Each structure stands twice: as structure tokens, then as C-alpha cells.
Amino acid sequence: MFLYLLLPSLCLAQRFLQADETCYGVILDCGSSSTKTTIYSWPCRTGKVYPLTDIYQESQQLKTSPGISTKYPDEISTYLAPIFDFINSKVPVAQKQYTPIFMGATAGMRLLDINKQNTLIDEIRKQLSKSGYLFVTDSWARVISGQDEATYLWLGVEYLLGKTDGSLITIDLGGASTQIAFKVDYMQYESDIVTLTLPDEDINLYAISYLGYGNDQARDAVLAKSISGTQVISPCYHQGYTGTWTYQKVQYSLSGSGSVEQCQALIQSFINSQCRTVGDELCGINSIDQPSLPTSYSIYAVSGVATIANFLQLSTFKLPQLLSQAQAFCQMSWSQVQANSTYSANQYVGTNFFLSLYVHQLLSVGYNIPDTMQICRINFRDINAPLAINSQTPTWAMAAVQYQLAQIDCDLDSSVCQGSILHLIAFFCLMVFY
Structure with missing residues (x-):
């Protein structure tokens, strides 16, 4: 299967502009555990923008928890209200009706049955269409594929780093899924290859997403193996930890036994990577073959991987370093963790035992990253800030806008080229060819 991301221009709004006027766009990234709302701006263009460093994140993201996929249709209006308040506070009133608003739902929504997906998406579309922002087609609010996520993240990191040779690997670990993407020179894994048409070249990108292997989903699956009645004693929590855990609408009392070896064994069983290396095929997550990683490439990790690396005070690291730091943390008792002011200040410290070992196993066993x-x-600007390169946050949403603008020649928007009328552009479509 080949995915061609075709991004045609669409005349959205018209008004006379000064040459230095700013255009805006709003993106709602609806993940499994939260919705991240980001406002982007760019100087209104008179030509193709490439490389795409002219698009800017206007402010810190608004993060709304829990994920929108946990809501019922009649709760969507209330859920979106503070999001619209945030957008209204950032976008000038005069620009509101000309500012496109887009929503992409990711793995959390993909986990739902199709009927619930459609019902929620229909209600979201209804709310966006009456928001006062520019929402001209239902395709502006949709469930995006995991392959889309992997592809757009790779593009975003490449653009922000200023790389021109494609020599990078991106890895993302969300709450419900994980993605990897890197450039390949062959079409052996045809169903997982995305062909990107960029201004200077066409790129074949190996991009794959594993639904159900995100941090939250993986932790639930591993904990479920230790259920005994209404209790769970888990080796993936610190010795002395006590709390509760809700799984499939049932609440369990949870306590930790703090065993690195037992937790690793449970995680490896979950990842289920048991097949042998054959040629340049490597057994990956769920025993699915993947291409060998180009060892000359740089690996950039975001989301859950970056979160635990930051927690363990690692910036650039190799897997043995990650494992050593993870083991040192996991061998602490819960009382020792709570006595450590740095660790105890982290709101997710209780689940970081699991995350630290899961990330190591995911990278080493799941994605076959060599120790070398x-x-x-x-890098984080601070522990609570979004991931950033030069103050920009690389996400699928940002990269989708970047890639979109890279595809569009200014002469497709004649009034923009003339410098007199703005045609805001924020529409993209996905065509799948077999």
C-alpha cells in the first residue's frame, strides 16, 4: 500500500491584507489521555514556504484531560468550552472567521468501535462548525491513522532540525500507541511505506504504528496479568507502593513488589518479540518483521520516551545507560522515592517504575535498537513544558500544517500572490492507492 499525501489548495476566505499581516490556524490533537490545542501563525505568504520554519506556535498548548474519546456525545459541548475560551484569548477577533480550525483524533479514538467513533466525531464536527472559526468540510475533523502520526512527526522533526538528507529515525510513545519512522531506499515492506512528494525529491518512508502498545495500554495489559480477585500485586511498582487501579470499570487495590527482573519478563511477554533475524528483517513488536535500522542515522524520541529520559536525567543516551538509570530508580523502595524531593515532585512518579522499564524493552526488544x-x-524547556526544538513543539499536527504548506504553490492562491486578498489554507486529504 502506498500513501500519497495530497494537499490541494482551497479558497477559504477573502479580505484585503497588509503585506506584514499574520495568518492563524488552530489544531486540536485529540489523543488517548488528553486533547492538546495549539494555535499556529505564519506571515501571510506570497510564495511557497520551504523550508517551513515560517510557521510558529503562538503560545503554550492547552492540555485538556481526560481524552475526548472518554466522553459521551452530550458531553462534547462542555468539554470543548474551555478550549474555545483558550482559542478566543489568542486569536484576534478580526481574524476569527478567517481562522481555520482542524481536529485530528489519534489512538484513543481508534480503540473505540466504529459506531462510537462516528457518533463522537459527528458531534465534534457540529461544535466546530458553529464555533465562529472557519470549518468548511467534515474532513477537517477526523480520526487520523497511526501511519499519519508517524509520518507527520518524522517530517516535523526533520524540518525543525534543518536536516536535508533524511538521516533520522523518529520514535513516539503515546498513551495508546507507539510509532517509528525512517527513510528507506527500497519497497520491501510495501504496506508500511509512505511515499512523500517534497519540493526537492520523493522520499520512501517506513512508517508504522502499533495500536495498543502505548504506555497506558501496555501498563494495563501487564497489570492485568497480576489480577487476583480484587487485588493486584505488581512487580512493576515500587516495593511498598499502595494505591488503586481501575480496569474495565472494576477497581482493584494495587500494591507493588518492586522486582525489576519480573517486571521485565512481563513486559517482554507483552511485546511478544520471539522470532529470529532473517536476512535484514528483524522481529519487532508483536513478532512483526521490520527493516534493519540504519545505524548511521540519528534517533530522536518524543512523548513517553522523552518523558522518562528527562525524569532519569538523560538527554542523549544509549540503551545501557537508560537501563542502568532505570534499575537504580526501580530498586528504590516507595518510601525512598517519596523522600527524594526531585522524584516525589513528579505527578507520575508512581507509574514511572513501569514506564522506565517499558521504554527500555520497547526500544531494545520492540524496535531492535542496538546498544551502540x-x-x-x-529537549524540554522545563519539566512541564512540551517537547521543543528551538521553542517549537514537534507533533503530527504541526508537521501536517508544515507539509501542507510545502505542497502548495502560491500561484494556486492567486489573490495571495497578488498581495491583496488572503486565502487561508488548512485542508488536507489522504488518498490510498493499492
Whole structure:
């Protein structure tokens, strides 16, 4: 299967502009555990923008929890209200009706049955269409594929780093899924190859997403193996930890036994990577073959991988370093963790035992990263800030806008080229050819 991302121009709004006027776009990234709302701006163009460093994140994201996929249709209006308040506070009133608003739902929505997906998406479309922002087609609010996520993240990191040779690997770990993407020179894994048409070349990108292997889904699956009645004693929590855990609408009392070896065994069983290496095929997550990683490439990790690397005070690291730091943390008792002011200040410290070992197993066993390769987490500006390169946050949403603008020649928007009328562009479509 080949995915061609075709991004045609669409005349959305018209008004006379000054040459230095700013255009805006709003993106709602609806993940499994939260919705991240980001406002982008760019100087209104008179020509193709490439490389795409002219698009800017206007402010810190608004993160709304829990994920929208946990809501019922009659709750969507209330859920979106503070999001619209945030957008209204950032976008000038005069620009509101000309500002496109787009929503993409990711793995959390993909986990739902198709009927619930459609019902929720229909209600979201209804709310966006009456928001006062520019929402001209239902395809502006949709469930995006995991392959889309992997592809757009790779593009975003490449653009922000200023790389021109495509020599990078991106890895993302969300709550419900994980993705990897890197450039390949062959079409052996045809169903997982995305062909990108960029201004200077066509790129074949190996991009794959594993639904159900995100941090939250993986932790639930591993904990479920330790259920005994209404209790769970898990080796993936610190010795002395106590709490509760809700799984499939049932609440369990949870306590930790703190065994690195037992937790690793449970995680490896979950990842289920048991097949042998054959040629340059490597057994990956769920025993699915993947291409060998180009060892000359740089690896950039975001989201859950970067979160735990930051927690363990790792920036650029190799897997043995990650494992050593993870083991040192996991061997602490819960009382020792709570006595450590740095660790105890982290709101997710209770689940970081699991995350630290899961990330190591995911990278080593799932993605077959050699111990000799370095992994770069995309730096935090501070522990609570989004991932950033030069103050920009590389996400699928940002990269989708970047890639979209890279595809569009200014002469397709004649009034923009003339410098007199703005045609805001924020529409993209996906065509799948077999």
C-alpha cells in the first residue's frame, strides 16, 4: 500500500491584507489521555514556504484531560468550552472567521468501535462548525491513522532540525500507541511505506504504528496479568507502593513488589518479540518483521520516551545507560522515592517504575535498537513544558500544517500572490492507492 499525501489548495476566505499581516490556524490533537490545542501563525505568504520554519506556535498548548474519546456525545459541548475560551484569548477577533480550525483524533479514538467513533466525531464536527472559526468540510475533523502520526512527526522533526538528507529515525510513545519512522531506499515492506512528494525529491518512508502498545495500554495489559480477585500485586511498582487501579470499570487495590527482573519478563511477554533475524528483517513488536535500522542515522524520541529520559536525567543516551538509570530508580523502595524531593515532585512518579522499564524493552526488544546507537530526546524547556526544538513543539499536527504548506504553490492562491486578498489554507486529504 502506498500513501500519497495530497494537499490541494482551497479558497477559504477573502479580505484585503497588509503585506506584514499574520495568518492563524488552530489544531486540536485529540489523543488517548488528553486533547492538546495549539494555535499556529505564519506571515501571510506570497510564495511557497520551504523550508517551513515560517510557521510558529503562538503560545503554550492547552492540555485538556481526560481524552475526548472518554466522553459521551452530550458531553462534547462542555468539554470543548474551555478550549474555545483558550482559542478566543489568542486569536484576534478580526481574524476569527478567517481562522481555520482542524481536529485530528489519534489512538484513543481508534480503540473505540466504529459506531462510537462516528457518533463522537459527528458531534465534534457540529461544535466546530458553529464555533465562529472557519470549518468548511467534515474532513477537517477526523480520526487520523497511526501511519499519519508517524509520518507527520518524522517530517516535523526533520524540518525543525534543518536536516536535508533524511538521516533520522523518529520514535513516539503515546498513551495508546507507539510509532517509528525512517527513510528507506527500497519497497520491501510495501504496506508500511509512505511515499512523500517534497519540493526537492520523493522520499520512501517506513512508517508504522502499533495500536495498543502505548504506555497506558501496555501498563494495563501487564497489570492485568497480576489480577487476583480484587487485588493486584505488581512487580512493576515500587516495593511498598499502595494505591488503586481501575480496569474495565472494576477497581482493584494495587500494591507493588518492586522486582525489576519480573517486571521485565512481563513486559517482554507483552511485546511478544520471539522470532529470529532473517536476512535484514528483524522481529519487532508483536513478532512483526521490520527493516534493519540504519545505524548511521540519528534517533530522536518524543512523548513517553522523552518523558522518562528527562525524569532519569538523560538527554542523549544509549540503551545501557537508560537501563542502568532505570534499575537504580526501580530498586528504590516507595518510601525512598517519596523522600527524594526531585522524584516525589513528579505527578507520575508512581507509574514511572513501569514506564522506565517499558521504554527500555520497547526500544531494545520492540524496535531492535542496538546498544551502540545514541538516542536523543527532544529537549524540554522545563519539566512541564512540551517537547521543543528551538521553542517549537514537534507533533503530527504541526508537521501536517508544515507539509501542507510545502505542497502548495502560491500561484494556486492567486489573490495571495497578488498581495491583496488572503486565502487561508488548512485542508488536507489522504488518498490510498493499492
